[in-house]
Structure formats: C-alpha cells, structure tokens
Amino acid sequence: xxxVGILGATGAVGREMMKILAERQFPISELRLFxxxxxxxxxxxxxxxxxxxxxxxxxxxxxxxxxxxAAESDIARLYAPEVVRAGAVFVDNSSAYRMDDDVPLVxxxxxxxxxxxxxxxxxxxxxxxxITVTAVNALNxxxxxxxxxxxxxxxxxxxxxxxxxxxxxxxxxxxxxxxxQPKVFSHQIAYNLIPQIGGEQYEGYTSEEMKMQNxxxxxxxxxxxxxxxxxxxxxxxxxxxxxxTLRFDKPVSVREARHAIAAAPGCRLxxxxxxxxxxxxxxTSDQDLVYVGRIRPDLTDDNGLTxxxxxxxxxxxxxxxxxxxxxxxxxx
Amino acid sequence: xxxVGILGATGAVGREMMKILAERQFPISELRLFxxxxxxxxxxxxxxxxxxxxxxxxxxxxxxxxxxxAAESDIARLYAPEVVRAGAVFVDNSSAYRMDDDVPLVxxxxxxxxxxxxxxxxxxxxxxxxITVTAVNALNxxxxxxxxxxxxxxxxxxxxxxxxxxxxxxxxxxxxxxxxQPKVFSHQIAYNLIPQIGGEQYEGYTSEEMKMQNxxxxxxxxxxxxxxxxxxxxxxxxxxxxxxTLRFDKPVSVREARHAIAAAPGCRLxxxxxxxxxxxxxxTSDQDLVYVGRIRPDLTDDNGLTxxxxxxxxxxxxxxxxxxxxxxxxxx
Numbered sequence: 001x002x003x004v005g006i007l008g009a010t011g012a013v014g015r016e017m018m019k020i021l022a023e024r025q026f027p028i029s030e031l032r033l034f035x036x037x038x039x040x041x042x043x044x045x046x047x048x049x050x051x052x053x054x055x056x057x058x059x060x061x062x063x064x065x066x067x068x069x070a071a072e073s074d075i076a077r078l079y080a081p082e083v084v085r086a087g088a089v090f091v092d093n094s095s096a097y098r099m100d101d102d103v104p105l106v107x108x109x110x111x112x113x114x115x116x117x118x119x120x121x122x123x124x125x126x127x128x129x130x131i132t133v134t135a136v137n138a139l140n141x142x143x144x145x146x147x148x149x150x151x152x153x154x155x156x157x158x159x160x161x162x163x164x165x166x167x168x169x170x171x172x173x174x175x176x177x178x179x180x181q182p183k184v185f186s187h188q189i190a191y192n193l194i195p196q197i198g199g200e201q202y203e204g205y206t207s208e209e210m211k212m213q214n215x216x217x218x219x220x221x222x223x224x225x226x227x228x229x230x231x232x233x234x235x236x237x238x239x240x241x242x243x244x245t246l247r248f249d250k251p252v253s254v255r256e257a258r259h260a261i262a263a264a265p266g267c268r269l270x271x272x273x274x275x276x277x278x279x280x281x282x283x284t285s286d287q288d289l290v291y292v293g294r295i296r297p298d299l300t301d302d303n304g305l306t307x308x309x310x311x312x313x314x315x316x317x318x319x320x321x322x323x324x325x326x327x328x329x330x331x332x
Numbered sequence: 333x334x335x336v337g338i339l340g341a342t343g344a345v346g347r348e349m350m351k352i353l354a355e356r357q358f359p360i361s362e363l364r365l366f367x368x369x370x371x372x373x374x375x376x377x378x379x380x381x382x383x384x385x386x387x388x389x390x391x392x393x394x395x396x397x398x399x400x401x402a403a404e405s406d407i408a409r410l411y412a413p414e415v416v417r418a419g420a421v422f423v424d425n426s427s428a429y430r431m432d433d434d435v436p437l438v439x440x441x442x443x444x445x446x447x448x449x450x451x452x453x454x455x456x457x458x459x460x461x462x463i464t465v466t467a468v469n470a471l472n473x474x475x476x477x478x479x480x481x482x483x484x485x486x487x488x489x490x491x492x493x494x495x496x497x498x499x500x501x502x503x504x505x506x507x508x509x510x511x512x513q514p515k516v517f518s519h520q521i522a523y524n525l526i527p528q529i530g531g532e533q534y535e536g537y538t539s540e541e542m543k544m545q546n547x548x549x550x551x552x553x554x555x556x557x558x559x560x561x562x563x564x565x566x567x568x569x570x571x572x573x574x575x576x577t578l579r580f581d582k583p584v585s586v587r588e589a590r591h592a593i594a595a596a597p598g599c600r601l602x603x604x605x606x607x608x609x610x611x612x613x614x615x616t617s618d619q620d621l622v623y624v625g626r627i628r629p630d631l632t633d634d635n636g637l638t639x640x641x642x643x644x645x646x647x648x649x650x651x652x653x654x655x656x657x658x659x660x661x662x663x664x
Contacts, residue, residue, distance in 0.1 A: 147632035149630075149632060149638075151575035153525055171507075175507075188614060191567065191568050191569050191614070192612055192613055192614045193573055193612060193613055193642075195575075195610050195611070195625075195640045196605060196608060196610060203586075203628055203631075204586065204629075205628060206605070213631065226631050226632040227631060227632065228577055228630050228632045228636070230483075230575040230626065230638065232573075232640075234485070234566055234567075235566075236523050236524060236525060236567070243483035243562040245481045245560055247632070254535075254536065273528060273532045273536060274532060276528060278528060279527070280526060280527070281523075282520060282524045293527075294528075295536070296535055296537060297535055297536075298481075299535075299545065299559060299560045300481060300558040300559065300579070301479075301558075306562065308527045310525075
C-alpha cells in the first residue's frame with residue numbers, strides 16, 4: 001500500500017485523479033490533497049472517507065511515496081524540489097519538466113521502460129500529444145514515422161474547470177440576449193473557433209503546437225521527427241480530436257494500420273464510414289481509450305497515411321496517464 | 333439590365349443570393365424565383381417589390397438571361413438542360429456539373445478568364461474549396477503548389493437552412509433535459525464534432541473531401557495537384573475554417589506569403605498572434621472576404637507553409653461567388 005498526494009487537487013485534473021485512483025483501486029493507505037491556501041482546511045470525500053485539503057510544503061509531503069502533479073507549471077516548479085527532498089516521487093502532469101534531460105516523459109502504452117530512468121521526477125505528456133501518440137505509436141512500430149501534420153480540435157475543458165463554465169455562460173448569454181464577456185478564453189468560444197492555444201513560441205507556432213513535435217520526439221524516441229501542428233479551441237465540452245497526416249520511412253497500408261491500431265494497447269479502432277462510425281468527442285468522453293478512425297492513404301505522399309483520433313483529454317490526456325505512470329512505478 | 337432567375341430560391345443559398353443581388357446592385361430588370369411546388373405561389377419581397385415564387389420549367393425560364401443555381405445537384409441536373417434550351421446561361425452553385433470538361437469552374441479572383449469557355453453552364457465551386465483556393469491562390473503565383481493537407485472546420489449552415497435549426501434545437505434540448513434527436517446530421521452536433529461530410533467516394537475519402545483536390549486542380553490549372561483533405565462538421569453556425577499545409581515547387585517565405593495575401597483580391601490578412609488576431613468564424617460571417625492568418629513555415633517540409641483561413645461559406649463560399657461569376661458574364 002502506498003501513501004499518495006495530489007498537488008492541485010481542486011482543479012479539473014486533480015478532481016479527476018481522485019476519481020480515477022478510486023476507480024482503478026490504486027493501493028493507497030493514505031491520500032493527501034494539496035491546494036492553495038484558498039482551499040486549505042476544506043474537507044472533501046474520497047472513497048467514502050473525509051480528506052482535509054492542506055497547503056503544499058516539504059513538511060506536508062514527508063512520508064508520501066508518490067505525489068501526482070495536477071497543478072499548472074509554475075506551481076509544479078515551485079513544489080517539485082520539496083516533493084523530491086521529502087523523499088517522494090513527483091509524477092507531474094504539467095509541462096514544467098517534460099523536456100528536461102533527466103526527467104522521463106512517459107505514455108505507459110508507448111515507452112513504459114523510460115520510467116526506470118527517473119531521478120525523482122517523471123512527467124506525463126501534453127493532452128493532445130498523448131492522444132495522438134497513443135493513436136499512432138502502433139504505426140511507428142511498422143515503419144518509423146518521419147513527420148506528422150496535425151490539426152487539433154480541442155475541448156474547452158482543456159483550459160481547466162473554468163472552460164466549460166465559460167462556454168455554458170456564453171451559450172446562456174446568447175440565448176437571453178445578454179453580452180458575452182470572455183474571461184478564460186481570449187474571444188467568445190460559443191459557436192466560434194479560436195485558432196490559438198498557448199503563447200507564441202517558435203516561428204509563429206504556439207507553445208501548445210510545439211509540444212506535439214518536442215514531446216513526440218522524446219516519447220517515441222524519434223529525435224528527427226518533424227511535426228507541423230495547428231491547435232484550435234472548439235466549442236466542445238470534453239475530449240480532444242486530432243486530424244493527423246503521417247509520413248513513414250516506408251509505405252504502410254491502410255489494412256496494416258487498421259490491424260495494428262485494433263491490437264494497440266490504449267486504442268480502439270472505430271472506422272466504418274459507411275455506417276457513420278468514427279471517433280467523436282461525445283463517444284470518447286469519460287473513458288480512457290483513444291478512438292482511431294478515418295484511416296486512409298495520404299493522397300499527397302505514397303509513404304503517408306491520414307487518420308482522425310479522439311480521446312478524453314482530462315482522463316487519458318492527463319489524469320489517467322499520470323496515474324498509469326504511478327502504477328508502473330509501483331510495479332517495479 | 334438583365335433578367336435573372338434563381339433556381340432553389342427558398343433555400344439558405346437562394347435567400348442569400350436575393351440579398352446579395354440587391355446589395356451589389358446587380359443590374360436586374362426582372363427577377364424570377366423558382367422553387368418546388370410546395371413554395372410555388374408564395375410571394376416574397378425583393379428590393380422593395382413583391383416577387384411570386386414559381387415552379388421551374390423551360391417555359392418559365394424563357395426570356396431570362398441568367399439563371400443562378402442555388403438548388404441541390406439533383407435539381408440542378410434536372411433543370412439545367414431546360415435553362416439552356418430556354419436560352420439563359422446557368423450559373424450553378426451545386427456540384428452537378430463542376431467536373432464536366434465543357435463546364436468552366438470559376439472563382440472570379442482566381443480564374444476569371446475561364447468564364448469565356450462556357451457552353452451555357454458555368455459552375456461555382458464547393459464552399460471549402462472556394463475559401464481555401466481564394467486564400468492560397470496568391471501563393472500559387474509565387475511558386476506552383478504541389479500539394480495540400482487540409483483539415484476543415486465546417487459550420488452547420490453548410491448543410492442548408494436546417495443545420496442551424498438543428499444545432500439550436502439540440503442546445504435547447506440539452507438545456508431543458510430533453511432527448512436530442514438528430515435529423516439533418518447523422519449524430520448530435522451540439523458540443524460535438526462529426527468527421528464526415530458527404531458519402532464515401534474514393535479510398536475512404538468522402539465526396540466533400542475529394543472536392544478540394546478535384547476542384548482545386550481545375551480552378552488553379554494544376555492538374556497534378558495532390559490534396560489530402562479531412563472534412564469535419566463543427567458546432568459553429570456560420571463560416572467554414574480550414575487548417576492547410578501547402579508544399580510548393582520552391583520555398584516560399586512567410587514574409588512573401590504575407591505580402592501576397594495582403595495584396596490578393598478577395599483576401600484579408602489577419603495575422604497577429606501576439607495580439608490574439610487571427611481569422612475566426614464569428615468575425616468572418618456576413619461578409620465576403622476570406623480571412624487568412626497563422627501563416628508560418630511548415631516544419632515538416634522546407635518548401636512548405638502552413639496557414640489558417642476562414643470565410644462565410646454561404647456568401648463567398650456559395651451565393652457571392654455565383655453572383656460574381658454572373659457579373660463576369662455581363663462584363664464580357
């Protein structure tokens with residue numbers, strides 16, 4: 001049995017982690033929940049028992065085996081050293097440490113062996129990257145992926161618990177003829193699309209867009225992988241979708257790809273256009289599999305394939321993946 | 333002054349054509365509106381005068397100079413021969429004749445000269461194709477486009493007047509806890525995405541997806557253009573958006589591309605990520621320009637660029653483009 005903490009327990013991902021730890025019957029003897037002073041002292045129920053939220057500190061981390069990071073990067077950076085000094089392993093969902101050389105970046109279905117290389121911190125990947133890489137990794141085993149062109153369709157809950165609230169408020173404001181006043185997003189998201197997630201990072205690409213290349217390279221051990229990504233916020237509550245065109249070293253047939261994805265851990269093949277069956281956000285919400293469909297040849301490159309994948313970014317794209325990493329940790 | 337008819341006058345595109353003919357002061361001495369027997373006999377107002385809707389027939393087309401086609405393909409196929417026999421030119425928005433060798437397929441900003449080649453029928457292109465090709469044609473002038481990878485984000489009004497009604501009904505049903513019953517779309521579209529538009533046509537691609545390649549080739553006079561397209565319906569009322577990655581014969585710089593698009597007819601450059609300025613459906617609805625932004629190097633190909641464009645698919649993507657073609661016709 002393990003003593004486990006959650007840093008950022010009151011956010012969208014933290015709350016989902018609590019649910020999933022119970023669901024997966026993670027062997028926990030003690031759960032400690034950490035959040036800002038605003039929430040500290042409040043008591044929440046977990047698995048039938050009351051747990052008091054406390055402020056994060058080295059002192060309060062002491063005795064824990066694992067701390068799951070569900071907070072933003074700046075909070076993760078602030079407390080990771082204290083978690084490590086307190087003797088726990090920090091399994092972090094934020095982007096703070098993902099690209100650090102001595103921090104493994106892990107999707108359990110893709111590179112579980114990398115967990116062993118940790119020095120106190122292990123990172124879980126970006127949500128869209130997890131969904132895309134879980135979908136395409138089985139194809140990478142047939143022939144190495146040279147490049148990907150990805151366009152994302154990202155749900156509002158990817159911006160945290162405030163995202164769905166803002167979408168609902170805007171839909172209601174429009175219904176009742178009141179003004180729409182965006183706070184979480186830079187523009188109205190109801191009945192609109194916002195083609196920016198994150199700030200500008202490289203050559204006109206946003207930080208969110210560059211994660212697909214940088215994290216994809218590290219997770220799949222493909223240092224030369226080239227990725228062009230466009231990240232777009234869409235008025236969907238939950239589950240991110242990605243349209244991705246892949247180029248391989250050698251041709252991969254649609255038939256081979258379908259077989260590989262049907263057999264891949266973490267994936268579900270949903271690919272029957274004639275019967276209107278393909279991955280959709282509504283169908284992939286509140287579960288852990290990445291749905292993959294619309295697999296067809298890339299008409300622009302003989303070594304290419306194109307496909308559509310969809311997954312719950314709060315679960316597999318964040319909370320579940322982080323907990324799966326913690327499960328690998330206790331297996332060893 | 334010209335005598336003009338609209339075939340399919342009561343649909344989303346037909347109604348928009350009436351509005352745009354008045355707006356652009358198309359020189360009309362007589363407007364005749366054609367629709368099915370369900371609507372025939374009804375009187376609508378156009379430009380301050382009453383116009384009675386009539387059933388389409390060779391007899392009723394007689395005396396007209398131009399008939400604008402705003403109906404579905406099957407209706408267009410049924411009546412095009414009668415329009416031509418009656419002595420009018422049929423400028424058709426449907427897909428019925430677009431790929432016919434003796435029918436010019438025209439976007440006035442791209443290939444206006446093709447209008448001259450008509451034998452009674454001229455076709456206006458698919459909505460997403462018009463928006464994308466209007467956006468990228470200026471780049472094709474710098475260096476021929478070899479290939480495009482496009483992912484679309486298509487508004488519900490692209491499915492006709494019933495699309496926005498269905499989206500509104502679903503949002504209301506969800507708000508009031510009633511069951512959602514899709515009719516226009518194959519699945520719930522409220523807060524969801526449907527990665528299928530059109531039926532299966534070629535190698536797992538839908539008819540809508542293949543239009544981007546087939547029509548793009550014909551309009552830009554690029555017979556070898558290769559296009560991989562993924563068409564997705566999104567819960568946006570109006571304006572289609574397209575994420576497109578282009579590969580050219582030779583490298584085209586972001587700077588060159590920005591200049592070319594800023595100067596291109598029918599385009600507006602909206603490209604300032606730092607100030608959260610980029611094309612969005614809300615901003616491009618109810619006007620005729622295609623907004624283009626997020627222009628950046630394609631990180632997967634040294635001869636590539638990637639960009640995001642957005643336009644009102646009922647106006648520039650259908651009604652306006654068809655009327656612009658008619659304007660070219662009366663110029664000659």
